[in-house]
Amino acid sequence: MNDNMLTMRNLKVVFPSNAGMIRAVEGIDLDIRxxxxxxxxxxxxxxxxxxxxxxxxxxxxxxxxxxxxxxxLDDEELxxxxxTKMQSIRGQHISIIFQDAMTALxxxxxxxxxxxxxxxxxxxxxxKEARKRTLEALELVGVPEAKSRANNFPHQLSGGMRQRVxxxxxxxxxxxxxxxxxxxxxxxxxxxAQVLEVLRGMQQKHDVSLMLITHxxxxxxxxxxxxxxxxxxxxxxKASVRDLFxxxxxxxxxxxxxxxxxxxxxxxxxxxxPDSVPxxxxxxxxxxxxxxxxxxxxxxxxxxxxxxxxDNGREVRCYHPLNVTDTELQS
Ligand SMILES: Nc1ncnc2c1ncn2[C@@H]1O[C@H](COP(=O)(O)OP(=O)(O)OP(=O)(O)O)[C@@H](O)[C@H]1O
Ligand SMILES: [Mg+2]
Numbered sequence: 001m002n003d004n005m006l007t008m009r010n011l012k013v014v015f016p017s018n019a020g021m022i023r024a025v026e027g028i029d030l031d032i033r034x035x036x037x038x039x040x041x042x043x044x045x046x047x048x049x050x051x052x053x054x055x056x057x058x059x060x061x062x063x064x065x066x067x068x069x070x071x072x073l074d075d076e077e078l079x080x081x082x083x084t085k086m087q088s089i090r091g092q093h094i095s096i097i098f099q100d101a102m103t104a105l106x107x108x109x110x111x112x113x114x115x116x117x118x119x120x121x122x123x124x125x126x127x128k129e130a131r132k133r134t135l136e137a138l139e140l141v142g143v144p145e146a147k148s149r150a151n152n153f154p155h156q157l158s159g160g161m162r163q164r165v166x167x168x169x170x171x172x173x174x175x176x177x178x179x180x181x182x183x184x185x186x187x188x189x190x191x192x193a194q195v196l197e198v199l200r201g202m203q204q205k206h207d208v209s210l211m212l213i214t215h216x217x218x219x220x221x222x223x224x225x226x227x228x229x230x231x232x233x234x235x236x237x238k239a240s241v242r243d244l245f246x247x248x249x250x251x252x253x254x255x256x257x258x259x260x261x262x263x264x265x266x267x268x269x270x271x272x273x274p275d276s277v278p279x280x281x282x283x284x285x286x287x288x289x290x291x292x293x294x295x296x297x298x299x300x301x302x303x304x305x306x307x308x309x310x311d312n313g314r315e316v317r318c319y320h321p322l323n324v325t326d327t328e329l330q331s
Contacts, residue, residue, distance in 0.1 A: 004032065005034045005035075005036070005176055007031055007071075008028065008054075008055065008068060008072075011029075011066070011068045011071075012026060012066070012067045013051075013064055013066050014064070015065075016063065016065065020281050023280065023283070024050045024233055025047045025054065027234070028230075028234070028235055029235070030051070030055075032209045032210075033209065034207070035204075036210075036225045036226065037200065037212060037224045039213070039223070039228070040052070040211065040227075040230060041215065041227055041230065041256065042256075043277050044277070045232075045280065046231055047232075048230060050064075052213055054066055054068070057081070073093060094178075094179065095175040096178075096181070097178065097180040097199075099182040101163050101166050102154060104166055105154040107153065109153070110153055112135075112149075112151060113150075114165070115134040115150070115169055116131055116134050118169045122172065122173040131150075134146075134150060135147055135150060137171065138150060138164075138168055142164055143168075159186055160195055166183075167195070174206065178209070179210075183195065193222075197222070200223045217256045217257060221241060225241060226238065226240055229252060231252050231289055232277055232280070232283055233288075237252070237253045237314070238313075238315040239314040240312060240314075243312055249310065249316040249322055250316050250317065251289065251318065251320075251322060254322055258273070273292050275292050284301075285302060286300050287305055287318070295320045297319065299319055300320075305318055
């Protein structure tokens, strides 16, 4: 039996430009098991959105050139599917939740009708039955007074409520995989936590797979099962969320943890990572992270480290992986 909902092997995406080739994604493998929440984390520009668009084959070509050895959703190989076939896959099996609900929703249609449409598109049901399901769905994602809220237009709802409507819509077609690209970035911190809780609750209730994309490691701790840390188009660490927070092995993952307030409040002195990600046209030699890494050696400057397997399925791309213990992080 195939446990994987998504299997992607060796994804490469480049954007040709006058100044040279922008290598946005450089050979990424991604596995999402059935019912699993996988987070893809990394700073701006590291290739998270391009990866998620590639999974749905939504990259415009040109300008993008995409290559992948394997792209399987459940038991279906999507690699050579035409755009028409992909449209039916996207409509039926993959849902997307974007960061900006205001642009994702139709401003001149009530939110209730927009959720109705999702149910009507995927089921042979009456409008009345669709509305019944819409109200149930809105209640499930925590929209209070769903009956009257359903008659509101998007601009009449708060950002958090709009995001809940998008979640209700994403689940309406009972997809196999949901991709959420920075679903809570535009919201206040407290609302962010609530919306993520709703997303996680819905994901578990419906047992779908979730790919959660975020630049903020602190949002994944209560939501994700597995985390992929990306840097400059490559995976630098893959680990269970527990292992990653307990003992980050890649210096970049360790640095990202510094931005998690809960952890950085402890006495342990996290060292924030200096500088920023390299320009995609000026990636350094060797390990792309070496100019920002305080453990970098001559070897790191010359050779790209391979992604090595550790215990518990962890994978790390580093010649000098850290072994920070739990106690060091906590004390
Ligand atoms: N249409 C495009 N043309 C040229 N380069 C692009 C295009 N889209 C993305 N890129 C480049 O690909 C790289 C990865 O971009 P991507 O949008 O995936 O980053 P990201 O990790 O999602 O960042 P953010 O956190 O800011 O959303 C970047 O260097 C970006 O400049
Ligand atoms: Mg992005």
